[in-house]
Amino acid sequence: MDYLPCTSRSIIGVRVDSTSYHDACKRIQAWAEARNSCYIVAANVHVVMTAYWQGQYQKIINQAVLVTPDGMPLVWALRLLGVRGQTRVYGPDLMLAWCDRAARLKIPIYLYGGTEPMLDKLQYKLTQQFPSLAIAGSYAPPFRVLTPEEEKSDVQRINDSGAAVVFVGLGCPKQEEWMARQQGKVAAVMIGVGAAFSFHSGEVAQAPRWMMNVGLEWLYRFSQEPKRLWQRYCINNPSFVILFSLQLVQRCLRLK
Numbered sequence: 001m002d003y004l005p006c007t008s009r010s011i012i013g014v015r016v017d018s019t020s021y022h023d024a025c026k027r028i029q030a031w032a033e034a035r036n037s038c039y040i041v042a043a044n045v046h047v048v049m050t051a052y053w054q055g056q057y058q059k060i061i062n063q064a065v066l067v068t069p070d071g072m073p074l075v076w077a078l079r080l081l082g083v084r085g086q087t088r089v090y091g092p093d094l095m096l097a098w099c100d101r102a103a104r105l106k107i108p109i110y111l112y113g114g115t116e117p118m119l120d121k122l123q124y125k126l127t128q129q130f131p132s133l134a135i136a137g138s139y140a141p142p143f144r145v146l147t148p149e150e151e152k153s154d155v156q157r158i159n160d161s162g163a164a165v166v167f168v169g170l171g172c173p174k175q176e177e178w179m180a181r182q183q184g185k186v187a188a189v190m191i192g193v194g195a196a197f198s199f200h201s202g203e204v205a206q207a208p209r210w211m212m213n214v215g216l217e218w219l220y221r222f223s224q225e226p227k228r229l230w231q232r233y234c235i236n237n238p239s240f241v242i243l244f245s246l247q248l249v250q251r252c253l254r255l256k
Contacts, residue, residue, distance in 0.1 A: 006066070009081040012243045014048045015062045016069050018083045021097040024068060028098055031065065031189045032107055032164035039064050039179035039190040042091030044071030045218075049236040050173050052243065057173050060180040068094065070194075072215035077244055081251070092196035092206070095167055099130050102165065108136035110158050110188070113169030114197040116140045121201035136161035141170075155185045166190045169197035 006017035019027075024040075031038055041047065041064040051058035061067060068089035069075045078086040102109055111119055119138045126133055139157060146154070158166055166188045168175045175192040182190065198204035206212075207220035222233050 007083060008067075009078055009083060011074060011077045011081070012048055012052050012240070012247060013058055014043065014051045015067055016043055016048075016074055016078060017067050018078060018086055019066065019068055019089055020087060021089060021094060024066060024089055024094055025098055025101050027066060028165060028189055028191070029101065029105065029107070035164065035187050036065075036189065037182075037184050037186055039176075039183055039192065040066045040068070041176055041179075041192055042068050042070035042089070042094060042194065043074060044194075045073050045236055045240045046232050047172050047176075048074065049240055052239075054173070057176065060173075060176050063180065064176075072212070072217070073240065076215070080248060088212075090212070091191075091193040092199050094191070095193045095196045095200070096129075098165065098191070099126060099133055103130040103133040106132070106134060107165065108134040108161070108163045110136050110161055110163035110166040111138035111169070111197070112141070112154070112158065112166055113171075113175065114140050114201070118197055118201045118203055121203065122197055125200055125202065136163040151181070155182055159187050164188050167196070168192050169194065171195070 006019050006023075008015050008017045028040070041061050043061065047061065047070070051061050068091070069078055069086060070089065070091050072088060075086050075088050099109065101107075111122060114122070119140055123135055123138060126135065137157065139154060141150070141154060166186060168179055168190055170178055170192075171194060175194070179190040179192060195204065199206045205224070207217040211217055211220050218233050218237065222229050
């Protein structure tokens with residue numbers, strides 16, 4: 001069955017939906033049980049700004065069946081745009097929330113992304129936390145552009161596994177582009193969860209919860225991987241503040 005559309009707002013051209021962990025999991029369950037081929041995006045500032053710079057990627061995000069406010073800046077943006085009481089729906093936590101429900105409902109999942117050692121650790125930790133969780137399979141694709149034949153083989157492997165939900169941990173923008181290409185081919189709900197595989201496998205430490213709650217997770221991650229993340233945070237974050245501030249000013253002028 002299909003749920004009514006979420007309340008949503010456009011944030012610098014990207015649709016972000018008002019949802020919660022409970023609401024998102026109810027929707028995932030309905031789509032999984034109906035075997036809908038669709039994808040979910042957990043959007044943060046990096047996703048929004050990548051979409052701002054790349055028009056085709058923006059279309060991919062806006063065509064997702066659900067776009068959750070993964071980062072606190074997007075939560076605050078939704079509140080400023082009139083969505084009262086919006087809370088964060090963080091990709092790694094959504095993954096655990098769904099695994100808890102999937103374990104109770106016996107709905108099998110699939111893990112796509114990361115590395116083989118990471119997937120081994122991730123499966124062990126998930127089954128320790130959720131003993132009844134059915135992990136139908138996992139696969140770590142090579143870190144390069146896949147050939148059409150390789151993508152077709154991956155899709156067949158997932159469909160043959162019987163999984164109803166596929167967690168995709170390829171990173172932005174690769175995972176969203178992959179999910180968009182597989183819509184209509186993978187007979188399951190695909191959920192892009194970014195660094196969740198790294199976090200839940202124990203290979204990368206998450207920021208303390210207090211830093212997450214006040215929007216400083218980026219600072220923690222930047223301190224851990226400055227060479228890889230400097231451009232994301234030193235360019236994207238200030239650009240987001242400027243562009244969203246302009247959006248708010250334009251909105252205020254229209255409301256006068």
